[in-house]
Amino acid sequence: MPVFLDTTAPGFEAEFSALLSAKREDSPDVDAVVSGIIADVRSRGDAAVIELTSKFDRLDLTPETLAFSRDEIDMAVGDVTPDDRAALELAADRIRAYHQKQMPEDASWQDACGATLGWRWTPVSAAGLYVPGGLASYPSSVLMNAIPAKVAGVERLAITVPTPDGAVNPLVLLAAQLSGVDEIYRIGGAQAIAALAYGTDAVAPVDKITGPGNAFVAAAKRRVFGKVGIDMIAGPSEILVIADKDNNADWLALDLLSQAEHDESAQSILITDDAAFGRAVADAVETRLQTLERAAIAGPSWRDFGAVITVRSLDEAAELSNRIAPEHLELCVADPVALSQNTVHAGAIFLGQYTPEAIGDYIGGPNHVLPTARSARFSSGLSVMDFLKRTTLSQMTPAALRAIGPSAETLAQSESLEAHGLSVRARLDQLNR
Template identity: 80%
Template sequence: MPVTLDATAPDFETRFAALLSAKREDSPDVDDTVAAIIADVRRRGDAALIELTAKFDRVTLTPATLRITTDEIAQATREVSAEERAALEQAAERIRAYHARQLPEDAQWTDAAGATLGWRWTPVSAAGLYVPGGLASYPSSVLMNAIPAKVAGVERLAMVVPTPDGVLNPLVLLAAHLSGVDEVYRIGGAQAVAALAYGTETIQPVDKITGPGNAFVAAAKRRVFGKVGIDMIAGPSEILVIADGDNDPDWIALDLLSQAEHDESAQSILITTDPAFGQAVSKAVDKRLETLARRAIAGASWRDFGAIITVPNLATAAELSNRIASEHLELCVADPEALSAQITHAGAIFLGQWTPEAIGDYVGGPNHVLPTARSARFSSGLSVLDFMKRTTLARMTPEALRAIGPAAETLAASESLEAHGLSVTARLDKLNR
């Protein structure tokens, strides 16, 4: 049974705080193993990759077969059904359209002092995309990582995906193809992250690495951070649904279960103004758990980390939601826009009962790579900006330097940075002030 809380109960604050601070994930400490793997790939390059891939994925490679060729991709993707291909194409198109609107604008202006200021955005030159193998190999994640990179203008997008026992995943390869991925390598784990960060004889290094992975991949990304950029280290999935009594309990139950089925550490929370509706959802969840294919996982997540919170009004719901700062937030209420305006921290908001969170996982358009573990308090989902960087621009005229240079001289002197000041002084002297 999930936790049931009443926001008006005297012990609510204590119990809610416990819910917020519950540790859902115990990452195994694989840091030493990962450090050794990275060092090995840096030292021996392709040879290390080939050896580690034989060991972990039971695949025998050569430098020539590290890369999955265009022909192999074309052949594998022929196996994809027309229905699946159409679905992926529709998803890709919608994701591309949404992300195209994120392209930032350059700026330039001249201010009263005569200084011309501004900035310019440029894409990362080369990005690497990690795609897990096996069960967690999601074609939708390929779209969500690769399309923003290509929209940003990344010239070279290299993907790595392990192929345990040599089995290719046709949908993943089709998603890569549709997204414009330039290179695909059949490697995974910390060794693949190391190859992307440092390069080998066959694989050119990249500047930024994104994409989900297991504890080894996460530890490797942390280790190569600084040498290259990385995206966030994602934790288990989360959903918070705020619903009034005017909803179908089964719909809400399925929305809660759609996160719970990801992972035993996932968290699904319902906040409702209607206690009876809360009970109805609880019953609907139990009923669905009888038949759901992933009922073992979803059941464990719901039992250990699920919660139903009743609140006296939607203002309280918004307040609690902001403290939870959920990855996904559904607003199944009469006026979702009004409630949304009160939300300050959330990765993605789904407005109204016709917007199940699963739409956002696949075809809505916004990115499904979102901040977990309350990090929506300070970070955002993946976007085009993650594959771009901003260079600031400044140009002084002699007049501008005359206007603002003396302040720089004063502050440089205050900070005892003499050369800083002199670099201004020498120029002002030429102008005879």
């Protein structure tokens, strides 16, 4: 059974705080192993990567077969059904269209003293995308990571995807092809992250690494951070549904289960202003769990971490939502746009009962890589910005330097940084001659 809370109950605050701070994931300490793997790849390059791939993926590679050839990709992609291909193409088109709108603009202006100021956005030169192998090898994640990189203008985009025992997911290769990925390596684990960050003879180093992975991959990303940029370290998935009673209980049950089926550590929460409706949804979840393919995952997630919270009003629901700062937030209420004005900490908001969260996972357009574990309080989902960086620009004229230089000199002196002040003073002296 999930936990049932009610904001009018005396113990609510304590129970809600416990729900917020519940630890849902054990992070095994794999740092020592990962540190050894990274050092090995740095010193022995391809030889280390090949050995580790043989050991962990039972696959024997050579420097020449580390990457898929164009023919191998074409051949595998040929196995994709027309329906799957059409769906993936529609998703790619919609994700591309959404992310193209995110491209920020450069700026340049002259201020009152004659200085020209501004900034310029430029893409990261090379990016690497980690794609998990096996069960969690999701073509949708390839689209969600690769398309923003290519929209940003990343020149060289490499993917690493382990292929245990040589098993390849053709949809992953098709997704890479549709996204414009340049290189695909059949390697995984910490060794793939090390190869991308430091480079080997066969794998040129990249500047930024994104994409989900297991504990080894996450630890490796943390370790190479600084040498390269990384995206967030994602935790288990979460959904919060805020719903009034005028909803279909079964639809919302399925929405809650669509998070729960990802992972036993996933969390699904319903907030409603109608206690009876909350119970109806919980009943519908149990009914669906009886037949759901992934009930063995979704069941424990729902029973261990699920929650149904009854509130006095939708205003109160918004307050709790802001404390939860959910990764995914569905607003199934009469005026979802109005309510969304008050739910300010959330990775993605899905408005109204015809927008199940699964639309956002695949085909809506916005990114599905979103901040977990309450980090929507301070961070955003993946976007083109993750593959761009901003250079600020300034150009003084002699007049501008005369106008503002003396204040810079004053501040430099107050911070006891003499050369800073002198670098301005020397120019002013010349100009004032």
